[in-house]
Amino acid sequence: MASSIDVPREQWATRLGFILAAVGSAVGLGNIWRFPFQVGQEGGGAFLLIYLLFIVLIGFPAMLVEFVVGRRTERNPVGALRALGGDIWKYVGGIFIVTGFVILSYYSVVAGWTLRYFIVGLQDGYVADVEGAEGQFVDLATGLDAIVFHAIFMAAVVIIVAFGIRQGIELAVKVMVPTIIVITVGMAAYAFTLEGASDAYAYYLSPDLGVIAAEWQSILPAAAGQAFFTLSLGMGVMITYASYLGEDRNLAEDGAIIIGLDTLIAFITGLIVFPILFTAGVAPGDPGAGAIFVTLAAAFADITLGWLLGAIFFATVAIAALSSAISIMEVVVSYLIDEHDVDRTRATVLIGLSLFVLGIPSAIDLVLLDLFDGFADQILLVLGGLLLAIFVGWIAVDFGVDELRKGIGDLGSYGDAWIWLVRIPVVITLIVALVLGILGYLEFLTGTEEGQFRWWIEETF
DSSP: OOGGGGGOOOOOSSHHHHHHHHHHHHHHHIIIIHHHHHHTTTTTHHHHHHHHHIIIIHHHHHHHHHEEEHHHSOOOOHHHHHHHHOHHHHHHHHHHHHHHHHHHHHHHHHHHHHHHHHHHTTTTOOSSSSHHHHHHHHHHHHHHHHHHHHHHHHHHHHHHHTTOIIIIIIIHHHHHHHHHHHHHHHHHHHHTSSSTTHHHHHHSSSSSSSHHHHHHHHHHHHHHHHHHHHTTOOOSSHHHHTTTTOTTTTTHHHHHHHHHHHHHHHHHHHHHHHHHHHTTOOTTTOOOTTHHHHHHHHHTTTEEEEEEEHHHHHHHHHHHHHHHHHHHHHHHHHHHHHOOOOOHHHHHHEEEEEHHHHHHHHHHHHHHHHHHHHIIIIHHHHHHHHHHHHHHOOOOOOOOHHHHHTOOOTTTTTHHHHHHHHHIIHHHHHHHHHHHHHHHHHHHHHOOSSTHHHHHHHHHH
């Protein structure tokens, strides 16, 4: 087995390429698929406020943690943590690999839905009433149809990643990310003209502190998981992408730009989705992975030129999903290349086939997709981020500040401030979020209400 030291690594051709790749990773289904239904489930503006606080106080310092680990070692998560902390820490790196693998398996299924809904908008159109839209969703999101579009999407990911960093990922994101930004801004401007826009903005932009006080046990882990999911933290993406960086890059500046653009697009997505829902009289708080497809499709069917608007929207989601999926696959592919000396093309095809197979259960039954999503989002992502924060904040402290200094110069007191942010607020918040996430997931597994896993087991078997 070849050591990762012996394997020459590509680097990003330009700074813009790295920033767009990282933004593309962050701006995906987490922003456009998960974010609106998380906001709807968790109290509208109340969730938005906590989410934004998490992004600034937890997401930014946590992203710098992944950046310094990746650039310092120039390795994948497993090799990076082994190089810095010894063999025991390679298993923490393994958590990142497993997390990315699990997420991408069902992520590809959901991305396949966006392709299918794009075609539906151009052909048959969407069903106007929510009950009918739900039936349409179940027909399209499960079974052979879902498996076929899961395969199509995964094939696209494999092709891009197989071409490597410069010729594959960097070239792709330079087209995809600007396209996403232009379309979302244009759709938000259109949504502003809808009659339900004012009510939607009041719901979305006015946090109810009473809701936060009453529902914090649900909002806190949901906001933490969403922040990590949407920023591609906790799955090794930023470690891997930073491993292709030169030492002259200002990690803090790049991180701020990446987080700013990602959060802006998530925020704009809310300005698109909620006016459409409120105009059509559709409730925004329906739970579950398919919520946005059911509620938005019904809303599109009920407004002028909704079929066209829906087709554009779901095409944008598909592009965003692709930009994220290539980053997640790169984590697993880089592991095989670095640690096992596997050729990039062979590694990419092998991983793509494995992910396709693992994703089939999620394409057959939506409860299984919720099972994977809850485990990855509320447990694995937060656990990986927590262990890495403990490592950089409390165990291997010196290298982090030293690495962050490269490309910046004298940090003054900012270096110490960053470390203490990682040590205290980040670690404590992630511990609380992890405990609440585990409790919530256990409730999902053992609960008896319809839609929960135990109920599904009893009804199925």
